[in-house]
Amino acid sequence: MIVVTGAAGTVGSDVVTRLRAQGAHVRALVRAGSAVPAGWDAGVEVVAADFTDPASLDVALADADVVYLLVAVHPEMDAHERNVIDAAVRTGRHPRIVLHTAAGVGQHGEGVRFLTAHTAGFAHLGASGLPWTVLAPNGFFQNFLGMAEAVRSGRLALPGGTGAVSYVDTRDVAQAAVAVLTGDGHDGAFYTLTGPAALTHAEIAEVLGQTAGHPVTYEAADPQAALAGLLADGWDPWRAQGMVELYGLYAADGASAVTTDVEKLTGRPARSFAAFAAEHAAAWQSGADH
Ligand SMILES: NC(=O)c1ccc[n+]([C@@H]2O[C@H](COP(=O)([O-])OP(=O)(O)OC[C@H]3O[C@@H](n4cnc5c(N)ncnc54)[C@H](OP(=O)(O)O)[C@@H]3O)[C@@H](O)[C@H]2O)c1
Incomplete structure (x- = not known):
């Protein structure tokens, strides 16, 4: 079981x-x-x-x-x-x-x-x-679906500085999990699941903009301003502070390592952010009914 x-x-x-x-x-x-x-x-x-x-x-x-x-x-x-x-x-x-x-x-x-x-x-x-x-x-591609409104407005402000992050698709995480849950030989193994590349948030904004059909500009937000924004949006303070800490790690390039563990476990390369963005094109397009 x-x-x-x-x-x-x-x-x-x-x-x-x-x-x-x-x-x-x-x-x-x-x-x-x-x-x-x-x-x-x-x-x-x-x-x-x-x-x-x-x-x-x-x-x-x-x-x-x-x-x-x-x-x-x-x-x-x-x-x-x-x-x-x-x-x-x-x-x-x-x-x-x-x-x-x-x-x-x-x-x-x-x-x-x-x-x-x-x-x-x-x-x-x-x-x-x-x-x-x-x-x-690593951070999920799917987190950006929660930022679709910002993408539609053309301005993505995050406290991620200029650091790159090897975000991953949750479907690759789930598929890797199934391989480990149903297969043998994984005792004591530590798999770091990443996408195929590390992208800066400026690069992510560019990819989203290409898919959206309008420019999307990344703005490296000040961490304290970002925290104030999350709190104003009603975020629980513990979680909001944690998000700002995490983006601090991103800004310091602490989450940029790329691994091939998804491919090792699933037998195929990890999905790219560009492919994910294209699949969700409707979410990023301004004027769409959401
Ligand atoms: N988001 C990222 O970018 C990211 C990246 C790497 C790792 N992670 C890790 O991934 C995990 C989150 O994965 P996810 O996004 O798939 O989670 P999720 O969508 O937030 O789902 C978590 C589930 O846990 C359930 N839950 C909450 N409190 C519970 C409780 N007291 N007892 C039993 N069940 C409870 C929730 O139930 P309800 O449906 O009732 O709320 C929900 O279904 C976290 O450990 C996070 O650190 C996240």
Whole structure:
């Protein structure tokens, strides 16, 4: 039995769909009250569980052979990862844990709270005695869909300075995850999942502009101004501060390394940002009805 946490989210829902397409036995952990993603077939066993409720995790993990451990970005995300790992230990079945973290974990993530939290979760996993594999994706292409309004307006202001980032498509992350969840020989492996190239945000804006059919200009925003903007937009302060920390890492070229781990795991090159942008052309075009 393969158990997937964070299963209703962007990556988790895709991992579940792809596992089912291979005929795997899949249990999807979805918070009570959350919508079950459309597109899952009837073979997906959906279980209500919460990272903050160890009893619900004990039930959900009871007969797990492999666990895809993905938690949401949250001030308690390190505790959430610990809770799932501890529940996996309590099963007594020694399930393999595939930990979904983020690029930079265990390397140069100091000062970026999301990476610090994942690093703590990884350390807990290492000490648990369970077999493990780590998937550490870089920033997602799909994050730019949340910035479509800015792209349509022709001005993309981010505190990323002139640093380059090897962003990756979430579909490549999900496909790599399925390869690790269903294949052998991944114990103790740490895969950093990136796109095929590192792009500066100015280059990203240019690609988006070509697809949008109007110029899109990148503006290197001041971090404090960016933070104020996120707070004014109603962002939770913990998360907003974390985003500014992450873009500080980007600005310092701390997320520019390109790997071939997607290709190693999936058997084909990682998708390019240009291809992703073209697929979503309608989202970037001004005058479109959104
Ligand atoms: N975004 C990036 O660029 C990026 C890059 C690298 C790594 N990452 C890592 O990727 C992960 C996020 O992946 P994603 O974007 O696929 O996640 P997501 O779409 O935010 O989905 C996370 C899922 O976790 C569920 N969840 C939240 N709190 C929960 C709780 N207390 N108990 C049980 N389930 C809970 C959510 O349920 P609901 O549906 O009920 O809300 C949601 O379905 C994070 O660990 C992040 O650090 C992100």
